[in-house]
Amino acid sequence: MVQPQTLLLMLFGDFVLDRDVSVFSGSVIDVCARLGISEHATRSTLTRMAGRDLLRRTKQGRRVYFGLTERSTAILRDGRTRIWETGAVNDRWDGTWTLLSFSLPESWQRQRHDLRSQLAWAGFGPIQGGLWIAPGVVDAQQIVSSLGLDAHARVFHARAGSLTDVDAMIRDAYDLGALAARYEAFLARWDGPAPLSDPLAIRLTLTAEWLEAIRRDPRLPVEHLPPDWPAKKAQQLFRELERQVGKAETSLETI
Structure with a gap:
């Protein structure tokens, strides 16, 4: 809901x-x-x-x-970028990973929580201990600096070696079941008769629920995801429904 x-x-x-x-x-x-x-x-x-x-x-x-x-304004522009530019399907990955390693004093529970929350939002998943990864080039340095943790973290960009099982690494670092469930729930609700009748209500609810589905998706490379990964079908459905609904008209008094 x-x-x-x-x-x-x-x-x-x-x-x-x-x-x-x-x-x-x-x-x-x-x-x-x-x-x-x-x-x-x-x-x-x-x-x-x-x-x-x-x-x-x-x-x-x-x-x-x-x-x-x-x-x-920043939140809405970020959402617009996620919906229309980056999308939910990463089929153009170049094999690059962003790695972030951090070590914080045990007493820094709040800082640890804040850092992990922002890393998860930015598409990172934990490999082990204080080592997190994200596909592609991510501005992790900005996250670290915004929290005042420059002296406690290191950022690298790298490619996996031949001995690394990338599929297994992704399964360890990310909860694929939870990610897929969001798209499956979106499909179950919208792949059929619209759950609402008012055009404006449909448009706003559709966009809100799609953003909820993708906002924490790390956009993992499709070649390392299950072949029946539901994000592609869900994204196609959203874009088709959004075109059908169009820009709903309403009267808003503004200044």
């Missing part, structure tokens, strides 16, 4: 991103009603998102408007 915050981000991504406008809260409430989200839940979500620096709040008289922040 997609959270209201994700659906609201999809709404702002469709109608606000790169436009430098803010949307009247009443318009957001009207759209969310079409998504099955109550007025109370919408208002609560807007307030939480403003508190998390995902939306900026502006008052004009008695009306409240919401716009994107630098943080939410």
Whole structure:
């Protein structure tokens, strides 16, 4: 089940991103009603998102408007890149791996958790101990530097030698079952009659659920994945449905 915050981000991504406008809260409430989200839940979500620096709040008289922040703009642009540029199918891998090795003091539990979380988000998987890998060239140095851990980590780019069983290494470093399950769930929900009737609700929910499916996918090379890997079929379905739905029209009051 997609959270209201994700659906609201999809709404702002469709109608606000790169436009430098803010949307009247009443318009957001009207759209969310079409998504099955109550007025109370919408208002609560807007307030939480403003508190998390995902939306900026502006008052004009008695009306409240919401716009994107630098943080939410970056998130939405990253999502746009993942959906339309990188995609879910890595069939052009050049054999390069990014390796990151780190060693942190035992007492640094928070730093260790933050680093592992950001590495997983960037497509890394653990091989052993403090050694993580990701396919392709990944800017791991930026992750390390952003956490102030430059003195505790090393980044390399390399290719696997002939003695390395890449298929086995991938199975050890990544939970392939969990990755495949996300795509299988997407196919089960959307490969057939649309689960919703409102065109705008379909578009926003479709995009939100697709992004949920791909956002933590490390884009592993297809030649080292099972032949029935569901990402390719799921991506084809998403793009076909997105073309069919098109850019849904709605009336949003903006400033």
